[in-house]
Amino acid sequence: MKPLFVLLITFLLSLLISWLFIKSLDYILAGNIAMCVMLLMTASGHFMFSEGMTMMLPDFIPFKSEVVFLTGILEICAAIALLIPSLRYPISILLIIFFVCLLPANIQAALKHIDYQNTTYNGPGIRYLWFRIPLQFFFIAWVWFFNIKPW
Template identity: 45%
Template sequence: MKPLIVLLGVFTACLMIVKLTRGTYEIALSARVALSAMLVFTAIGHFFFTKGMALMIPQQVPYKIEIVYITGVLEIFMAVGLLLENYRVLTAWVLIAFLLVVLPANIHGALKNVNYQNASLDGNSWKYLWFRIPLQLFFIGWTYFAVLRK
């Protein structure tokens, strides 16, 4: 829920700032800035809630902590790439693939009742799961419309 709030809040703020400074609404720019801000926000979670996020990764996958750190760094790189003209399209495709690849970890975490902030198994699995899957699809759609749609 928090990433969605960041995405929509930054989008709205950026839309208004651009309108005030440039005299026009630049929806795609505002959407990319918002997506970048959301990625930085979620990346920070990878470094503050590493143990909890590692619990979301299936047991048979090795190097869980390293994967959490690497995906956090990758999110920061994607946040920057979305704002760079020459890398925007490639970054969007990488982000869509990333969102699809991490979805099983989100599902696994929900089924195991992972509370990633406390690194415990007392989370709200079904509430989270039913929200997270459509949210992930929403982020994919947002990426498509903000960057790839011409």
């Protein structure tokens, strides 16, 4: 839920700042700033809650701790790249693939009731997926809309 709020609030603030200082609404820039801030926030979780995030990874994935740290670094790099217009398209393709690849970890977390922030098995369970899966598709649509959709 927090990433969604961060994304939407940052988008609205970016539009407001754009309108106040440039006297126009730059939707593309605001959309990319919002996704950048959201990715930086979620990337921080890879380092603050690394043990819990490791629990989310399916058993077939080796080097779980390394994968968690690497994906955190990748999120930071992608966030920064979204602010560089010439990199937006290729990074957006990679981000969409990344978001799809996250689904197994979210399914694993739901099936095992993982609470990654507290490193416990007291998470919300399957009902978590009723929010998380549509949210994941919303993030994919966001990236597509602001960077891949032809304007």
